[in-house]
Amino acid sequence: AHNQNTQKPETKFEVYPAALFHQTTNYGLAGGGGFAFSHDNSKLLVSSDATGIFNAYTISMDGETTALTTSEDTPFFAQAFFPHDDRIIVQGDQGGNELDHVYIRKEDGSLRDLTPGDKLKAQFRGWNKNGEIFYIATNERDPSSSDLYAYNASDFSRKLLFKNDKMNLGSISPDGHYLTLIKTVTSANADIFLVDLSVENAEPILITPHEGNIAYSTYTFTPDSRKLIYATNEFGEFNQAWSYDIASQEKKEFATADWDITNISYSPSGRYKTTSINQDAVSVLEIYDTKTQKNVKLNNLPQGALSQVRFNSDETMMAFGLNTDTSPRNIYTANLATGDTKRLTSALPEGIDENNLVTASIIRYASFDGLKIPGILYIPKQASADNPVPALVWVHGGPGGQSRKGYSATIQHLVNHGYAVLAANNRGSNGYGKTFYHLDDRKHGEEDLMDIVSARAYLESLEGIDKDKIGILGGSYGGFMTVAALAFHPEVFDVGVNLYGVTNWERTLKSIPAFWGAFRDALYDEMGDPATDQERHHKISPLFHADTITKPLYVAQGSNDPRVLQVESDEMVKAVRANGVPVEYVLFPDEGHGFMKRKNRITNSERIVKFLDTYLKGKTND
Known part of the structure; x- marks a missing residue:
């Protein structure tokens, strides 16, 4: 992780004020449940606290940032671009009360609250594959349950997709047909239920019947929506990845590691698969190319923790965050054909060596x-x-x-x-x-x-x-x-x-x-x-x-x-x-x-x- 210990002779040790350490900019790529690249792949959507509070920004491919929200009191977190234009979805609460609302920022810069109300908590839950529908969960009906709504991307009309009874919403399949629910029984015991959203008032079906304490949770669906990739600690101390075939109900081991597998995700077509592992308090990420059957090698990166991998629509580029002990997360892009990387941000202020x-x-x-x-x-x-x-x-x-x-x-x-x-x-x-x-x-x-x-x-x-x-x-x-x-x-x-x-x-x-x-x-x-x-x-x-x-x-x-x-x-x-x-x-x-x-x-x-x-x-x- 950098060469801190072999100090360059010209480094004169300095003590810095608190302001300088917090003058660092925290960057986060827009949510995994949506489009972090713009429709023309010319820019990325990020959250940044460059002004001292989080707002939504775009970053061009040569690192130029443009503010999309300019709030001075409520933090706004970027969620996703619209897939066919420059509108975006953001989320924010009021002064730290954790009652988030979901907003659309139109191309003229105005914000529209899609989830008005003073007691509800809402959460953006991603786009479907064709980009015509996005999902929002809100607890407006029952404070202890988040229901799932589908919103029409053109007129924002909404339809209740699933009325939830105190379970946690999991993944939604790319084709919009399936929803997973996690039923937390205890902190050691949880179940996964599958809901067929194409059936009116469908009952959730338990897909993890078991005895004793096993904790199940979901990572993602495969891009063809045929399989669910889920986590289980049934077979050892750590969370490992298994697949569930929706048609045949067959379960198979999918990925193993000596530590917890914390995340699995795919590029839009499924060519690239990412696996994140929490290896002794260090985040390790592998990017696997299913076409070449090799891990993607990225060039010229400092040793650190990669996170928030996002692919563009034609899978030529990927964006990701990388942080080290001595630098907050910076945003990078990588050319997937060559492995060449480019840093777009400078998270540490100039005054810190x-x-x-x-x-x-x-x-x-x-x-x-x-x-x-x-x-x-x-x-x-x-x-x-x-x-x-x-x-x-x-x-x-x-x-x-x-x-x-x-x-x-x-x-x-x-x-x-x-x-x-x-x-x-x-x-x-x-x-x-x-x-x-x-x-x-x-x-x-x-x-x-x-x-x-x-x-x-x-x-x-x-x-x-x-x-x-x-x-x-x-x-x-x-x-x-x-x-x-x-x-x-x-x-x-x-x-x-x-x-x-x-x-x-x-x-x-x-x-x-x-x-x-x-x-x-x-x-x-x-x-x-x-x-x-x-x-x-x-x-x-x-x-x-x-x-x-x-x-x-x-x-x-x-x-x-x-x-x-x-x-x-x-x-x-x-x-x-x-x-x-x-x-x-x-x-x-x-x-x-x-x-x-x-x-x-x-x-x-x-x-x-x-x-x-x-x-x-x-x-x-x-």
Whole structure:
């Protein structure tokens, strides 16, 4: 991954301000459910936060960008071009409330909301093969179920295709005949149903009858719409790909790997097939040419994670994203005949020398019971035996979730300012097999927390780490783990940084929005139902044990957060302040669960480093 470690002699090490790290532009290619190339193949449709908030843009084949939406408050995400003209489909919510609407941007620049209403959540679900119909799911009829509608591309009239009963919508076949549904029974057990959309009021048919715990999900249909490619973990620890023949109902092994196969997709005719694998927290992508029966080789690319592969209509070109630890995702095109690639974007700002950023290494450390815990370790350039640096354990969101290799502005800013970061993938994380994933079921805040506590001993064993200055930082479920560590293991970490973390599980589980549908039931299965498991939820909730917290705490929260309500952070801050402990509380009135606006991300990063400089780096041991 680049040659960070063999530094060029002319690179003078510099410490950069937070603004520069977040001045990076985040790019995303328009959705896989549609057309990312324009009808004449002259440009690509992308989402970009170049202005500080996401909007839709086109990028020409020589890298020229044109803004299509210019919102200053609501992020808009590009979904697809129309297949025969320059109209586009975009999606966006209101201030982080997660109630997305789907809009058409007409060629005159005006926006039309196809899903008006103030309580509904809508989602673009792709185009059919001929480009005359596109699909949108909305929960306007029942907040806990998304129904599927077909929209006419010329007059936007719509027809209800499928009335859903709390299942998750899966894939739609290219010819528009079939829909898959995922019924999540528990976090370990799911089924696939097939619906024939050409039959009026068709009943979903179960195609994965099984006993015991097997998790099924769908990747895609084959381009001829005859087979469904689906994921199953029936035959081992990891998700592998199988095919289901719709006519014969025959199931066959389709693709295997030593890790989870996370995605399979096709070019329009099916000539090219892409397979994505989550290989030890590194995203690996293969592009297979069925005509030559060889993998496509791409030339002159930095080593990194390829994602978001999109093909043009005649399959001469493909576009994709590539990110590394030291650069956010850039958009590239590739000539499929020659393998030659071209970078269209510059995600890093000019003021940052990539050689000053840090490439992470994948490590394993032993937990309290000997279980090996995977982690991603970032060591600052400044660190040495003579100059030991403070360290942070970074805890990802969840339950589930995984820290992966790739660019993080927040992490690189911390590391650049002299903080080592260990992103720990505690038991219960995705990506390491179903046994590891389910080790924390109904035991959240117990053994998974001990994995995080055990990370301290590993960090203390490393040369170049100041053994007296080790803190903990996390967002969402990771924020819960952060405050739980301070409450239940008050002597382990020296400071805590909690970003919109759950601190009162009783309230959070009761207040989960209805639009989570079946996912809410699976979460209750994994975390425990608030109606029957209240005692355990009380026991693991840091809010009710705040009197034990003695170490400085930083808390950041969005006022519009529908998952972790602002009142949670308000109460937690008040309780810890009552102990006479320093607490810094940063509230963003225009954010939800996670911070979307660049100005707020910069403020948050600046305040975190200032807090750590005072209470961790500046800590005296007296």
